Amino acid sequence: MEKIQMTTPLVEMDGDEMTRILWQMIKDELLLPFIDLKTEYYDLGLEYRDKTNDQVTIDSAEATKKYGVAVKCATITANAARVKEYNLKEMWKSPNGTIRAILDGTVFRCPIVVKGIEPCVKSWKKPITLARHAYGDVYKNAEMQIPGPGEVKLVYTPADGSPEQTITVHQFEGSGVVQGQYNLDESIENFAKSCFEYALETKQDLWFATKDTVSKKYDHRFKDIFAEMYEKQYKEAFEKEGIEYFYTLIDDAVARIMKAEGGFIWACKNYDGDVMSDMVSSAFGSLAMMTSVLVSPHGYYEYEAAHGTVQRHYYKHLKGEETSTNSVATIFAWTGALRKRGEMDGIKDLMTFADKLEKAVIDTIEGGEMTKDLALITTIPNPKVLNSRDFILAVRGRLEKSL
Ligand code: NAP
Ligand code: MG
Numbered sequence: 001m002e003k004i005q006m007t008t009p010l011v012e013m014d015g016d017e018m019t020r021i022l023w024q025m026i027k028d029e030l031l032l033p034f035i036d037l038k039t040e041y042y043d044l045g046l047e048y049r050d051k052t053n054d055q056v057t058i059d060s061a062e063a064t065k066k067y068g069v070a071v072k073c074a075t076i077t078a079n080a081a082r083v084k085e086y087n088l089k090e091m092w093k094s095p096n097g098t099i100r101a102i103l104d105g106t107v108f109r110c111p112i113v114v115k116g117i118e119p120c121v122k123s124w125k126k127p128i129t130l131a132r133h134a135y136g137d138v139y140k141n142a143e144m145q146i147p148g149p150g151e152v153k154l155v156y157t158p159a160d161g162s163p164e165q166t167i168t169v170h171q172f173e174g175s176g177v178v179q180g181q182y183n184l185d186e187s188i189e190n191f192a193k194s195c196f197e198y199a200l201e202t203k204q205d206l207w208f209a210t211k212d213t214v215s216k217k218y219d220h221r222f223k224d225i226f227a228e229m230y231e232k233q234y235k236e237a238f239e240k241e242g243i244e245y246f247y248t249l250i251d252d253a254v255a256r257i258m259k260a261e262g263g264f265i266w267a268c269k270n271y272d273g274d275v276m277s278d279m280v281s282s283a284f285g286s287l288a289m290m291t292s293v294l295v296s297p298h299g300y301y302e303y304e305a306a307h308g309t310v311q312r313h314y315y316k317h318l319k320g321e322e323t324s325t326n327s328v329a330t331i332f333a334w335t336g337a338l339r340k341r342g343e344m345d346g347i348k349d350l351m352t353f354a355d356k357l358e359k360a361v362i363d364t365i366e367g368g369e370m371t372k373d374l375a376l377i378t379t380i381p382n383p384k385v386l387n388s389r390d391f392i393l394a395v396r397g398r399l400e401k402s403l
Contacts, residue, residue, distance in 0.1 A: 015073030132273025305329030
C-alpha cells in the first residue's frame with residue numbers, strides 16, 4: 001500500500017511519562033506504516049523544557065502560528081515535588097497555559113462516545129462539548145479580608161484624566177470579605193468568535209449561559225457581546241447550516257442539560273466551565289475518553305487528550321510491570337489534527353484515514369476489547385482486558401482491514 005502523502009507539517013509536541021510511551025506506540029503502529037508523516041517535532045518533556053528554560057514550549061506555540069495545526073501529548077505541570085524529582089532549575093509554568101496565552105484560544109473538551117460505556121445521565125446520547133472561557137473573573141481577582149466596620153468602594157480612575165467613577169460595594173458594620181473581578185471585551189469577543197467558528201465547523205448548536213439577571217453589568221456584557229456578534233457575523237451562516245445559537249440563564253442551562261440528548265457545544269464562563277467540565281466528563285464515564293482542542297480566534301488548532309500523564313502507570317511501566325493504559329484520547333488527538341491538516345491542505349485521503357482510525361478504535365471497544373479502566377465500567381459482558389500495547393495492536397488489526 002502506498003503511504004498517504006502530506007504537504008504541510010503538523011506541529012508535534014511530545015510530552016511526559018506514560019503518555020510519552022503511548023505517543024511513540026501510536027506513531028509506530030497506527031501512523032507511520034500508513035502515512036508519510038510530516039511533523040515539526042518539539043520535545044515538551046519536562047527534562048527538555050528545563051534544559052531550554054522553557055523556550056521549547058514558546059517555540060512550539062510559535063510554530064503552531066506558522067503551520068496552523070498542532071498535536072500535543074500530555075505534559076507534567078511542575079510543582080514542588082516535580083522540582084525535586086527532576087532537579088529543575090525553576091518551577092516552570094504549565095505548558096498548556098503558556099501555549100494558550102500565545103495562541104489566545106478557547107479549549108473545547110469533547111467525550112468520545114462508544115456503546116458499552118454509558119453516561120450516568122440516561123438522556124445523553126451524543127457528546128456534549130464544553131467550552132470554557134479561560135481568562136479573568138475569579139481567577140484574576142483581587143480580594144481582601146475586612147477586619148471590621150468601614151466602607152469598601154470600587155474606584156475607576158480613567159487614564160485620560162477625566163473624572164473618577166466611584167461606587168460603594170458595601171458599608172461594613174462588622175468583619176467580612178470582599179472581591180474585585182474583571183474581564184476584557186477583547187477576551188470575551190475572542191471567546192465568542194472561537195465558539196461560533198467551532199459550532200459552524202462541527203455543525204453543532206451552541207449554548208451559552210450567564211447570570212445576567214443578577215449581574216446586570218458584568219454578566220450582561222458577556223451576553224451582549226455574544227448576541228451582537230451572532231447577529232452581525234454568524235446568524236446567516238448558522239441558519240444556512242441549520243444550527244442554532246441558544247442563550248439562557250446558567251441555572252436554566254444546567255437543568256436543561258440533564259434532560260438533553262447532547263450533540264451541542266456548551267460555552268461557559270470561566271468558573272462555570274471549571275466546575276461543569278469536571279461534571280460533564282465524569283458523567284460521560286471516563287477522563288481517558290475525553291479529547292480537547294484549543295481553537296484560536298486567529299484560526300490555529302491544537303489537539304490533545306484531556307487527561308494527564310498517568311504517572312502511576314508510568315512508575316509501573318518503569319518497574320517492568322504490565323500496564324493497561326487507555327490510549328484512545330491520545331489517538332483521537334492525532335486523528336483530530338490529521339483531519340484538520342487534511343482539510344486545510346485539501347488532502348482527502350488524510351481526512352478519510354482519520355475517520356477510519358477513529359472507527360477502528362470505536363469498533364475495537366464495542367467489540368469487547370479494551371483497557372482496564374473501561375473494562376471496569378463497561379456494560380459489555382465479559383470484556384477482554386488488553387495491555388497498553390495490545391490494545392493499540394488490536395486497533396491496528398481493524399484499521400488494516402478497513403484500508
Ligand atoms: P492523570 O494523569 O489524568 O491521571 C489520574 C488518574 O486517572 C490515573 O492515575 C488513572 O487512574 C486515571 N487515568 C487518567 N488517564 C488515564 C488513561 N489514559 N488510562 C487509564 N487511566 C487513566 O492526572 P494526574 O495524576 O492528576 O496528573 C499526572 C500528571 O499529569 C501531573 O504531573 C499533571 O501536571 C499532568 N497533567 C497534564 C495535563 C495536560 O498536559 N493536559 C492534564 C492534567 C494533568 P488509576 O491510577 O486509578 O488507574
Ligand atoms: Mg475543574
